[in-house]
Amino acid sequence: MAWGVQFMRRLAFLALAALGLATVSHDTRAQAEQQSLVDRATLSLQEVFDLGDMTADAQSMLGRARAAIVCPRVFRAGFIFGGQGGDCVLMARDGGGSWSSPAFYTMGGGSIGFQAGVQDAQIVMLIMNDKALEAILEDNFKLGADAGVALGTLGRGIAGATTTAVGGDIVTIARARGLFAGVSLDGNYLAPRDSWNRAYFGRDASSRQVVVEMAVHNPGSDPLRAALMRLSQTTPAAATTTAPAAVPPQGSPPPQEVITPAPGNSAAPRVQSENLPPTSSR
Numbered sequence: 068m069a070w071g072v073q074f075m076r077r078l079a080f081l082a083l084a085a086l087g088l089a090t091v092s093h094d095t096r097a098q099a100e101q102q103s104l105v106d107r108a109t110l111s112l113q114e115v116f117d118l119g120d121m122t123a124d125a126q127s128m129l130g131r132a133r134a135a136i137v138c139p140r141v142f143r144a145g146f147i148f149g150g151q152g153g154d155c156v157l158m159a160r161d162g163g164g165s166w167s168s169p170a171f172y173t174m175g176g177g178s179i180g181f182q183a184g185v186q187d188a189q190i191v192m193l194i195m196n197d198k199a200l201e202a203i204l205e206d207n208f209k210l211g212a213d214a215g216v217a218l219g220t221l222g223r224g225i226a227g228a229t230t231t232a233v234g235g236d237i238v239t240i241a242r243a244r245g246l247f248a249g250v251s252l253d254g255n256y257l258a259p260r261d262s263w264n265r266a267y268f269g270r271d272a273s274s275r276q277v278v279v280e281m282a283v284h285n286p287g288s289d290p291l292r293a294a295l296m297r298l299s300q301t302t303p304a305a306a307t308t309t310a311p312a313a314v315p316p317q318g319s320p321p322p323q324e325v326i327t328p329a330p331g332n333s334a335a336p337r338v339q340s341e342n343l344p345p346t347s348s349r
Contacts, residue, residue, distance in 0.1 A: 101267040107139035111189040134159035134194035159278035167291040168196040170274040171263035176255030190245040199236040211253035217223040
């Protein structure tokens with residue numbers, strides 16, 4: 068009888084161990100999926116901000132933004148009935164300029180009309196103030212539905228190739244490929260993915276706890292946070308003025324260039340570092 072009890076205990080122990088291994092394996096796979104999204108968001112952020120002559124404007128707006136949403140891939144397809152969606156990450160900045168770890172979101176929406184085509188877009192939404200951030204932190208925020216949150220766009224080929232960023236509470240920057248004329252996010256919703264937060268940070272954490280309270284952190288998001296910091300710190304080109312050269316009086320000999328030889332070598336000129344222009348660093 069005793070051996071039967073021991074057998075049952077060992078069987079129960081093995082069952083619990085197998086369940087634990089399965090849970091760890093599932094959490095590892097889930098975290099790998101989220102880390103992949105974070106890594107793709109890092110690359111997309113740098114690609115989206117490559118706007119040529121508009122890059123400085125985009126970086127300036129990021130430098131003033133309260134938060135940012137990066138959607139590495141928003142896929143849109145339609146024939147009469149259309150739909151679009153993708154996974155996104157939300158980061159916010161504190162008063163000291165540090166960016167939070169990402170909170171996970173999904174974006175989706177649909178439309179009805181005469182349309183046909185496929186579009187694959189990388190999208191960055193700049194949240195310019197606390198009012199817009201608070202609206203997004205509410206469950207299932209619908210873009211364009213909140214009359215108190217104005218939408219704007221920045222860049223070419225976006226929403227009919229217009230530039231309406233001025234005064235926008237949420238400003239969209241995108242790089243799009245496909246057959247549609249532009250990217251319009253009106254009517255799309257943003258919904259938090261709390262289960263992804265839990266898997267990525269190893270504990271329950273709401274979007275507010277992640278991006279506003281900054282109560283959790285995953286080192287895997289550090290490259291994304293560093294990219295946000297780098298892109299939001301714009302360095303305006305230094306204005307240089309050149310004094311006009313003095314005109315020697317008529318009939319005077321031309322000025323002679325004086326080169327001071329280096330000690331011990333009459334052929335090598337001495338260069339004084341204090342006369343060189345300062346090296347700019349980014």
